[in-house]
Amino acid sequence: MIEKICEQKQHTEELYEKAHKETSQVEQNYSQNAKVNLIEADDRIETHAEIQQQKGLVARAVENESILKRQIDELDDLQKSPYFGRIDIQDEDEDHPESLYIGISSFADRDGNFLIYDWRAPISSIYYNGTLGNVTYDTPAGSMQTELLKKRQFTINHGEIIHMFDTNETVGDELLQQALGEQNDEHMRNIVSTIQKEQNDIIRDVRSDLLVVQGVAGSGKTSAILQRIAFLLYHSRASLDADEIVLFSPNRLYSRYISDVLPSLGERNMRQLTLAEFFNRRLEGMHVQTLFDRFENQQSNSKVEQKIINFKEGQTFIDLIQKYEKELPTAKIKFANINYQGEVFFAKDEIQSIFEQFPQSMRIKERTLKTKNELIKRLKKRVDSEIKKDWVQNQINQISEEKYHELVGRRHFKSYDDENYFIGRKIVDKEFQIIDDAIFNDYFIDIYSQYAAFLTTLSTADINWQQVAKTFNANLEMHYIALEDAAPVMLLRDLLTGSGTNRKFQYVFIDEMQDYSIAQLMYLKHAFPRAKFTLLGDSEQTLFKDVTEPQMLLKKLKESFQVKRANLITLNRSYRSTAQITNFAAALLPDGDKIQAFSREGALPTVIIADNQDQATRDLRRLCQSELEDYGTIAILTKNMEESEHVSDLLRDLNPSLLNDGDRSLPKGIVVLPIYLAKGLEFDSVIAYNVSEENFGDQFWRGTLYIIASRAMHHLNLISIGDVSKLITNINSDMFGIQRSFDFSK
């Protein structure tokens, strides 16, 4: 097999060399042609046409070259590890069984015989799903049947078979043990050789419009998303592009952490956004509170503040906005002036009277659209009258050759006046672009005042909505929008203006869905109306919010998303951590017994009790040093940023990396970060800082402790200054070891 791959690689490299020479030649021609005389008018036109043609040639040559380069990279990977699985099948109408090999990508010899099947090919599903005996698999032509006689797994490194096992299971434990026992990398790895059956159901679900995955910590949700994207791209090559898939990720560290998985499978990465990035792009000029800020602030929120947030994030609030928009009389719409260079260009009264010309029977968004068109028409008229003005004529007279060429392109003019008008219009258009943008972006409705006005119409027990509106306005002065206001503001804007939807995206993935409010999820559905949604999360990993049962969430979303095919998949097996760590983390939860640990053995988690800060610092330092002997990365996780800064100060001489919301990569060595920045991440060794009763006494912190514990792959230590939190001491004492500080220093 490897010989054949090598042959093919050699052949492709020769083609690549040829293509490379061709590209250089075409590029050389292009740069020579682009230099020809641009002064004479006739030459200009010819040159332009030729340049366009040459540009096309260059683009094609480059594309050809990059396709070949990609093939070489694929063959290179294949050469090192051609396949990881083999299935022997007996089709009913065949005399002999057939052995099929399964790898990261397909490979056929020169005669077109398939030697390796891509893991995503229809037949490969048998490898992940089937137990020996009669099996069915889906193909584009319908369901097929065959008999599975043998299933064999391999580990091949640099062309050498390291292990192989025959198994009747999905993927036997031996290989998984080995994969999970390895040290953490800077980047997440693909799991295609060891995908488990339930994970495979997520990856290969092509039917659901809404797929919700409730999976315990470490159950492979993030892995499943990425392999699912690779699967979807493979199966819809012609109709789906990586740019039509967007993944909402919890933070930038996570974005970076997962960025290698798709390229390792020969696919381009999808778009990635954090919720804050999404909001900030749509609410230009505003700073929208990030989840990071939210977590920091929420710890000091009063009960009433929390109540207001909860209300604003629920379905009722969204329903109220929709009702408000439906019943809003024209007189109450907050029109705004459009200004240009500090002067009113279109006055709000003029805008309102345009709006009022359109029948009241129309929806507001339709009237807004018509108003917009009318404003653009009026702007065009103003442009025409502006062309004759001195400032424009002066610019035309002083135009450079280059600028002229750029503005005029290949056009011929019948007269000087035509030419003058054409160039003049271009100049004024450019100058008035800012007004055009303001109209286009619907800035003639003051959406923020409208939202504040909406708030004052509300009346619910215990909440002073006048005051809420005042706070919103005060934030606005600082160009700041609280996270809970962002989705409702945008929804109100979109309802009034008919904007804000993006039909390009076919799939939206949301990881850590438990951190999203119903209002935000509903807005995302509104923003991506054509997309199928995959939502993944763990209701137990909720920070500062009540746990929502997944079935309940699915029911709510099914109603508000108005989808036909919704599916809920539950993952209860955790792969990340040793059995001891998973069992300890699970015991922290009231219904943690549903969590199944994968049978990988390791040391018991250790709680170290220090009497005071000095002892704790000494323990922390020693622990870091001893853990660093075994592992590349040690993460000290704290409950908030303030504590992370404190720990980082304490350990200054060990040079820890203090991570912040803006960080994009995970350094090696000792890293210190608050738990909400570690969402979705994992570390070889975790030290939980100060799990004392004083610090983690309230039930409220249960989820936080669970997330901290479940970030550890191989080792978990927890330091407490003074009495340990009852959330920990209440669990079975066999599940963790205790060391007093002085014991540890012996």
Ligand SMILES: Nc1ncnc2c1ncn2[C@@H]1O[C@H](COP(=O)(O)OP(=O)(O)OP(=O)(O)O)[C@@H](O)[C@H]1O
């Ligand atoms: N089938 C598998 N084969 C090999 N490794 C796996 C498999 N499933 C999960 N893992 C590994 O388990 C770890 C946890 O997976 P992942 O991060 O996808 O889980 P998660 O459910 O998103 O976790 P969390 O909710 O805690 O962020 C990763 O290191 C991943 O590579």
